[in-house]
Amino acid sequence: MKVEVVSKKLETAKVDAIVFFVSKEEKVLRENIRKIDEILGGLISTFKKSLKFTPEEGKFLVVPTGGKLKAGFVILTGLGESKKVDKDTFRRVSAYTVRKSKENKLSKIMMDINLTFEKLSPEDVASSVTEGAILGNYSFDKYLSKKEKEEVEVLEINLNLKDKTSVKEAVKVATILAEAQNFTRDLVNEPANVINTVEFAKIAEDLANKYGFEIKVYDEKQIEEMGMGAYLAVAKGSENPPRFIHITYRPRHPKGEYAIVGKGLMFDSGGLNIKTGDFMRWMKIDKSGACAVLGILKAIGELKPDVMVHGIVAAAENMPSGKAYRPDDILKAKNGKTIEIGNTDAEGRLTLADALCYASELKPDAIIDMATLTGACVVALGEFTAGVMGNNQRLINEILSISQNTGEWMWQLPFNDKLREQIKAPHADLYNVGTTRYGGAITAGLFLEDFVDPRIPWVHIDIAGPSHHTSGWYYHPKGATGIPVRTIVNFLLKRSR
16 A cells, blocks of 8 residues: 655645545544535535434445545545544544445545544544554455455545655655565465465565674574474474574664564474364464564564664464474573473473574573464453563553553563462473463463573563454454564664664
8 A cells, every 4th residue: 555645725636536534523524524514515414414424433324426536535424532542543444444345346445634633633533543544455366366456545634734754754664664574474464374484484585685684593503503402393293393593673873772582483382282173274484473573573674763673583383293292391592491291282481492502692682572372361351462571570560551552552461470380390390381271361471581591681471362363353354463563663763872
């Protein structure tokens, strides 16, 4: 989708539809809509009254112009109560409007944002409608023999400002962020027979070459030489060999250095503790954290912030075979800590353990990991909210604050010493699962903490719930969501200022 910021006369705008956002409190048509209504001979007022249109969020009034305007339709999109309108409201209604436009086969639309909200700047509104439109326009139809033809190709954002420089910059950044999230969605949606460990490493290399990043890809022999016994054990059950990926973005004068780690299970069968069919379905999404790392780096490559960024992925498959690791096995991680296996389906934390050790050795200013780690997090927070844990409350608060602004819902889960007792093992330093089923998301986070240098601020984001949805919600169509790409990129942009 091409997004442009313009200042045009609405009555002569050559688009398929002009979109006006209307709040619930607007009982009378505001001036710019009223002018169009007069040209249409009162059609908007007539339709509004006869169809009893109330501007609740997501409600539409579609009015054909009958050739009286250059635009074919006028669309009123409801915002709901004005006091509740925020940036995410505009993301949502923009996505809804794009879908409505696709239904009506409208390929070029104009969204008029000449409206005022006390807590929202023109930059806020313009960037939000851009993100919502691009994210809402997404579909994964690569393997359909009959593809969806209707798509909104051009979005014009109409704003009557003399100096639109800052608005255009906000739209540019929003476009990059949304396209990076859609890139992430594409990767997650690809099945494991298309993207395996070796193919994922090739995609990472292509990305690095495109943006001039440094990249190192380690094979199974090198992984063993680095002492990554936990990660290697998980990978041994698959015919597809592991690949450890380290991408580095290095600006000339970095204001900080950050490691972004993503869980990279290209597929998770559960291993010898094999999943049942219902729980094995959709396990291509177990690479969501790794795909988010590449999406974040794609945005970083285009935005070029003044921070050094390491993207780290321990790519593997968890499969049952004669080479697979077993319950009761004892493994040694990169930092020398030993792990007793209680369940082979708790494999992601084993791959992350060695990845976090590696990230810690880089001595960055902070480490953030993202992982579809536990079903327990979905039980605790539902399908739409990520769980946040870590060793530094200030960093946790910063991530949570940014997520509120990006609309990527997150909630903190608390560490405590009583739950820490559940991962103590009789014959090794740690169990890879808790001794009870309670607090499973937190015990997984506590396990990971043992592999992070305590001097380094670290946050773990469990995205098991919101990484994928079978029917979709808001500006997320069904399938992969690409969460938390926009939150982490915004964090890095903030640290570069």
